Amino acid sequence: MRARHYLAGGVSFLAALSAVGVDRLGADPLTSTAVNTYGTQGIIDMPSAEVAPDAQLSVTYAKTKNAARTTITFQATERLSLSFRYAGIEDYADDYDTYTDRSFDLRYQIAGEGTYRPAIAIGLQDFMGTGVYSGEYLAATKTLGDKLTVTGGLGWGRLASHGAVFSMGTRETDFVETGGVPNVKQWFTGDVAPFAGLRYQYNDKLALVAEYSSDAYVVETQRGLVDVNTPLNFGAEYKVGRNWTLAGYALYGAEVGARLSYSVNPKHPRIPGGTQAAPMPVAQRPAPAADPLGWSGRWIEDGTDAPGIRKALKTALAKESIILESASLSATRAEVRIRNQGFGAPAEALGRTARIMSRAYPPSVETFVITEVSNGAPLQSTIINRSALERLENRPAGEMLAATQFADPKLAEQLPVANVEGLYPDLQWSLSPYITASVFDPDSPVRADAGIAGRVNYRLGQGLYLGGSVTGRITGNLSEAKPDPNDNPDIPNVRSDSSFYNQDRFHLEDLTLAWYTHPAKNVFSRVTIGQLERMYGGVSTEVLWKRPESRLAFGVEVNYAKQRDYSDPFAFRDYDIVTGHASAYYDLGNGYHGEIDAGRYLAGDWGTTISLDREFNNGWRIGGYATFTDISFDDFGEGSFDKGFRITIPTQFVANAPSPDRTNLLIKSLTRDGGARLSVQGRLYETVRQAQQPEIEDRWGRFWR
Structure with a gap:
């Protein structure tokens, strides 16, 4: 892993999430506080067997003297939760002022709590990274009375570095230097140690916690970063308002820590409906004799x-x-x-x-x-x-x-x-503020630009549109980001030099002529030509097959893309390529949507992108993707393969007024050249399926609204 400075932007990220209006969504007042410093359901450092309410989304920032962790956790199903974490540890390694690490967690509740049976969960912590926080666990949690919750469990890996009681073979210690690959050989091997914890819910706001930790912080103590005088940790949590939780801890008998968490649930809007006027009533027809x-x-x-x-x-x-x-x-x-x-x-x-x-x-x-x-x-x-x-x-x-x-x-x-x-013809235009943010920057906690965005859409005729957008930066520091080109001469810099496009104050984001048609039964088409996105111009063509009642769809997209000049809005660089994908889409039911794209990417690599999203009846959408191509993990660089986490928030939850518009947030640990695709506006599948039978039926309850 190459040198990177510490990301201290966790609080900024939580504030940004709140700013887009998600305070309008509710969260369970008790369950949402049961989050540990790793941002997952737990006690202080140790996990528990509890689960958050289905669909809950939590963002956690935890800080101690030498380390900080920012974690996003999504309760993907009633039993399965997924977490992405970005952490920084000062002086953790000789080559770094601050060693930064990205990690993923996976947890599944095997059994829910019964009258006499505790809840039981199994989990993988940092299961596909460089192993800084790598560990596995089996936890059991039982509620005693109305206020006391007791947790006990067994830990492996980092969670067995103190008080091991037996061993399950030799644990693999070799890690992939670029990270991003599941450490399957490690899982549930090596020493096994017990951990335990208590939570006392004093009232709806305040909870007191204590735990016996099986994490000895081995590397941190060896480097003099942490003094672990006792395996006992203590803390208190306080719920601030509806969505925020603040916690303070006494750790290892020698240190203090703090945690700030923000939890929302897209399934449950705090304010149902909106500010729109009531619809007209149905007009009853007069009797035939009357007319x-x-x-x-x-x-x-x-x-x-x-x-x-x-x-x-x-x-x-x-x-x-x-x-x-x-x-x-x-x-x-x-x-x-x-x-x-x-x-x-x-x-x-x-x-x-x-x-x-x-x-x-x-x-x-x-x-x-x-x-x-x-x-x-x-x-x-x-x-x-x-x-x-x-x-x-x-x-x-x-x-x-x-x-x-x-x-x-x-x-x-x-x-x-x-x-x-x-x-037709019809001219529409808009001016609005914009914020473009970049997290996980090598040199800065959070980089962002803010300014004014202008967009023009000129409808020339049925299905024929001329559109474009321009941004004008008023303030920000994205232009100060250092370019991050790859070190492999065989892989062109198709995305890793994106910072060069942030240098000018004004930028032509896109300027295209697009033609949409429905040429045959169940067939839709699109042709787009011009400056397709900030980095590329060219021609993009797409055909989609989808029946109105079907949950299955197929699409083919072929593009000719040429890299744009960094500054001149109508000039191009030398690099060009033909890319394209064949895609299969399937509505899995219960709000789950799967997509597989196979084809050629911007760097000339061939491979497949697998996506899974969960969409709620109120328009929220949360999901992720992973792309694997014929670029090897080593050649790809840090992260091993392209992957990301995305959130779509309906505009109506920000404005509390009806709107079909949405805000999209993409969170990915790194920008690499492998697996990169064009970002073309107006792709067909999402546009078509939103207006067809399965989606209409899923939200039919609003027909009489």
């Missing part, structure tokens, strides 16, 4: 003003931030195409559109076909019988779902498309 002309359908022959109906419909939908793209009409059928600009849940936009249609059309119109359009391409048609809409307005949403049909627009739309006049 015989309207029920007969002769009105369409008698010169009823269909363009007038279309204009009124357009105006009413615009008030809901829904753009009417086309409206076709017969005596019994109305077909509309809409662009949802107001709601994160497509079902909510569908429900409001259907209500407005019930008020706009004569009574003989029985069938409503609502097709959602994105980037000019029709994605999904929802077919609603008007009589069902009238009958079920005050019934549970599930009954309305059972009476609704979904189909590909190529099959559902039977009438000639009548486009709304005046939609």
Whole structure:
């Protein structure tokens, strides 16, 4: 591992997470405090067998005299939790002022707590790194009464460096210098030592903790960094507000430490709904005797003003931030195409559109076909019988779902498309503040730029868009980051010199002409040409196959990319390449989504990216990915292979107002050249699936909102 300075940005990261609005989400008031200094469920240093509430996301910053740890933990299922940690230890090794380490943890609760049985969990700590915190454990936790929790367990590796009672063979001590590779040969080998702990929940805010630690801090004591006078540690935790927990500890009989944790749960919004106005009620049709002309359908022959109906419909939908793209009409059928600009849940936009249609059309119109359009391409048609809409307005949403049909627009739309006049050409622009942050920098705790971002979208016609964005930095220090090129002459610097693109105060982020179509049943396409992203220009083409009702989709993307100049927005460097991937996507159910991409990456390497994400009905999404290519771990460098952790936060949770927009956070330990892909806006799968049947059904409860 090459020299890196200490990351002291844990508190900054917690503050940034809070700033994007996640304080709006709730967390269990007691369980969320049971986090140790490693950022996982535990006592002080030792783990426990407890689990956080399903889907809870916690960020922890723990500090002692010579070390600090920043940890992100996600309760991926009711029993499985995953953690990513970044730590710095001063004077831990001769070649470093501060030795920094990235590590991953995996924990699974084998059994939950019963009347007489304790909860039992098995865990791997730092299971794929350079081994600084490497250890395994088996823990049992039992609650006694309303306030006392007792934990006991057995530790291996670092968690067996004090008080070992027996051994399970010789533990492997060879580590991969670049890290990032599972240390399988080490797991549950070597000495085994017991640990124990107590937690006394004094009240809803305050908890007192004590433990017998099996970690002797061997390297730290040998280097004179820590004095371990006793294996006993003591502490107190206090819950500050709804999401924050502050803890202080007396450690090893010689030192003090502190911990700050922030916990949220995307499954449970603290403030349900938003500030939007209530929708219009469904208009009940009059009896046939009261409107015989309207029920007969002769009105369409008698010169009823269909363009007038279309204009009124357009105006009413615009008030809901829904753009009417086309409206076709017969005596019994109305077909509309809409662009949802107001709601994160497509079902909510569908429900409001259907209500407005019930008020706009004569009574003989029985069938409503609502097709959602994105980037000019029709994605999904929802077919609603008007009589069902009238009958079920005050019934549970599930009954309305059972009476609704979904189909590909190529099959559902039977009438000639009548486009709304005046939609094209259309110029839209925006100005907004931006913050771009970089963590895990070699020389600085957190680097960030802040400024103004401007974006222009010019809709030239159906599916044809010209768009671009410019950023202007007002303040920040990303330009001070040192370039980090790889040392292998056979691997081009396709991402590792990204810091060169931060030197100018103004930057053309992208400028593209994009064309989206739905050329055949279940087939969608995209062609994008121009400055595709900050570092590359070229041409990107994509085709996606996906049936509306299917959880499976396939896609192919082929790109020609040429590296852009560092400063001149329209100049290029010498490097160019053809890249592309074949992709398979699958909705695993219960909010889990898997993706496999296989193909050629920016550095010319061939390989596969595996992704798994969990999405919640309120729009939150948490997941990660790993990429393996024919670049060897040694040639890839520190980290061994590309991997990352990502969080998607719906804008409506920041603004507390309906919006389809989202904020994406990508957390990765290092930027390397292996496994690098283009960052092209408007890729098809996420756009298409969000408007299709499985996603609509998952959030159908918002149809009547």
